[in-house]
Each structure stands twice: as structure tokens, then as C-alpha cells.
Amino acid sequence: MHISILSGSTRLNRQSHRVALALEKIINGQGIHTAGVLDLARYDFPMMEEVLHRHPNPPAGLADFAEEVRHSDAFIFVSPEYNGSYTAGLKNAIDYLKEREFAGKVIGVASVTAGMLGGIRAALAMQQLVLGIAGYALPQMLTVGQVSQRFDADGNVLDPLFEKNIDNFLGHFCWLAEAVTEKKMAEVAVL
Ligand SMILES: Cc1cc2nc3c(=O)[nH]c(=O)nc-3n(C[C@H](O)[C@H](O)[C@H](O)COP(=O)(O)O)c2cc1C
Known part of the structure; x- marks a missing residue:
């Protein structure tokens, strides 16, 4: 997966971004699944003027981003809370794509x-966003306060007590994502 x-x-x-790097590191370190960060700062998409499939001149990197999304089995959305919600950049990037790129995939x-x-307001708003793109919203969420005390800039966890929260979140996430992915594979195998 x-x-x-x-x-x-x-x-x-x-x-x-420290949290995104940490989750990537931890998942890859477990050696069961692969994980990669899609960094919206690196993509640097302009405000959406038209969706990708109708865009006469798509922004640089958008087709690659869409391809990465298409080939992913499951997602974790990481966002700071800005004025009681998630970032405009996250919404902007997702709005470029078709709903079906995320549909039927587990998203934590x-x-x-x-x-x-x-x-928590950003987390709840992201769960609503997941429903809007027909993903399977993981009920559990990872909320990270005092981020700079818990993670360093390279995505290492500084607070050993917080590791339990991450393990708990990833345990639920992987369980549901594996269940959905295995079900899809079983359906393909029957065809
Ligand atoms: C535009 C903006 C809005 C913010 N709104 C909130 C907020 O609603 N609740 C909160 O707890 N912190 C808020 N903060 C503080 C952020 O939690 C803090 O700046 C955090 O480091 C932002 O994540 P980032 O560094 O990845 O951008 C806000 C920060 C910014 C820049």
C-alpha cells in the first residue's frame, strides 16, 4: 500500500511540515507500507482558475501531482489550523482534481x-472535506499542539510520550486503509 x-x-x-515528515519517516521505517510527502509548498500551485481536466494550460507540476494522487492507496492530510480551519492551499490543490481521484480511499x-x-477545528473541517471528495474519513485524528516541542525540523519526534498518540493514530489508519485496499484487490482478482 x-x-x-x-x-x-x-x-x-x-x-x-515537521509532522508530515515524521509520519513519512515512521511509516517507511515500519517497512510494511511506503509513504511519500506531497509538499504543497514545493508544488506552489496558483489559485485555481480551472480544474485540471478542463485547464487549457495547467500549472507546472499539476499533472505530476494528480498522477501521485491517482497512484496512492490512502492519504493523510496534514494541516495547521488557520482561523479555525485547514489551509486554503490544501483546499486549492484538491479542488484542481476530480473527486474520483480520492473516492473510495481512506484519508486520515x-x-x-x-x-x-x-x-481540532482544522481536523474536523478536514474530515468534512474528506466526505466532500468521497473518501473514507478515518474517525480518529492526530492533533498536534506545541509542534516545535514535539518534532524537530527533520521530522524526528522529540517528545517520547507523544509517540503513543502517533502509534495509536497510525494503527487505526493502517487497519482501515489495509481493509479497504485488500477488499479492492480481492475484487480485481475475481475479474
Ligand atoms: C493565518 C494564521 C491563522 C492562524 N489561526 C490559528 C487558529 O485558528 N488556531 C490556532 O490554534 N492557531 C492558529 N494560528 C497559529 C498556528 O497554529 C501556528 O502559526 C502554526 O505554526 C501554523 O502552522 P505552520 O507553521 O505550518 O504554518 C494561525 C497562524 C496563522 C499564520
């Missing part, structure tokens, strides 16, 4: 704040 982690902050000196959400609260 290949898992794409959408890192939703494009801010200079962003902190939440991780919200991040510099303060104590962890951004």
Missing part, C-alpha cells in the same frame, strides 16, 4: 498548532 501525505502549509518557516487527518490546543 502506498500512502501519500499531503503537507498543507506553504508558509515561510512553517512548523506543521492531522492538525497542527504552535499553541496548546492542536487544531
Whole structure:
């Protein structure tokens, strides 16, 4: 199973990207599934003027991004909380694609704040977004408060107590994503 982690902050000196890097590192380190970060700061998409399949002159990198999404079995959306929701950049990137790129795939959400609260409003809003693109929203979420005390810039976990939260989230995520992916593979095998 290949898992794409959408890192939703494009801010200079962003902190939440640490969480995306950490999840990538942990999943790859487990050696069961592969994971890669789709970094929206690196893609640097302009505000959506038209969806990809109707765009006369798609922005650089958009076709590659769509291809990465298409080939992914499951996703984790990582976003800071901005004014009570997830980032505009995350919504913008997703709006370029067809709903079916995400449909029927398990999507977990991780919200991040510099303060104590962890951004539960962003996490809940992302779960609504997942329903909007016909994904299977994982009920469990990873909320990360005080991000710079818990993760370093390379995505290493600094707070050993927080590792339990990550393990718990990834345990639920992998269970559901594996179940859905295996079911699809079994259906293909019968054809
Ligand atoms: C535009 C903006 C809006 C923010 N809104 C919230 C918010 O609603 N709740 C919160 O706890 N923190 C909020 N913050 C603080 C962020 O949690 C903090 O800046 C965090 O580091 C942002 O993630 P980033 O560094 O990846 O961009 C906001 C920050 C910015 C820049």
C-alpha cells in the first residue's frame, strides 16, 4: 500500500511540515507500507482558475501531482489550523482534481498548532472535506499542539510520550486503509 501525505502549509518557516515528515519517516521505517510527502509548498500551485481536466494550460507540476494522487492507496492530510480551519492551499490543490481521484480511499487527518490546543477545528473541517471528495474519513485524528516541542525540523519526534498518540493514530489508519485496499484487490482478482 502506498500512502501519500499531503503537507498543507506553504508558509515561510512553517512548523506543521515537521509532522508530515515524521509520519513519512515512521511509516517507511515500519517497512510494511511506503509513504511519500506531497509538499504543497514545493508544488506552489496558483489559485485555481480551472480544474485540471478542463485547464487549457495547467500549472507546472499539476499533472505530476494528480498522477501521485491517482497512484496512492490512502492519504493523510496534514494541516495547521488557520482561523479555525485547514489551509486554503490544501483546499486549492484538491479542488484542481476530480473527486474520483480520492473516492473510495481512506484519508486520515492531522492538525497542527504552535499553541496548546492542536487544531481540532482544522481536523474536523478536514474530515468534512474528506466526505466532500468521497473518501473514507478515518474517525480518529492526530492533533498536534506545541509542534516545535514535539518534532524537530527533520521530522524526528522529540517528545517520547507523544509517540503513543502517533502509534495509536497510525494503527487505526493502517487497519482501515489495509481493509479497504485488500477488499479492492480481492475484487480485481475475481475479474
Ligand atoms: C493565518 C494564521 C491563522 C492562524 N489561526 C490559528 C487558529 O485558528 N488556531 C490556532 O490554534 N492557531 C492558529 N494560528 C497559529 C498556528 O497554529 C501556528 O502559526 C502554526 O505554526 C501554523 O502552522 P505552520 O507553521 O505550518 O504554518 C494561525 C497562524 C496563522 C499564520
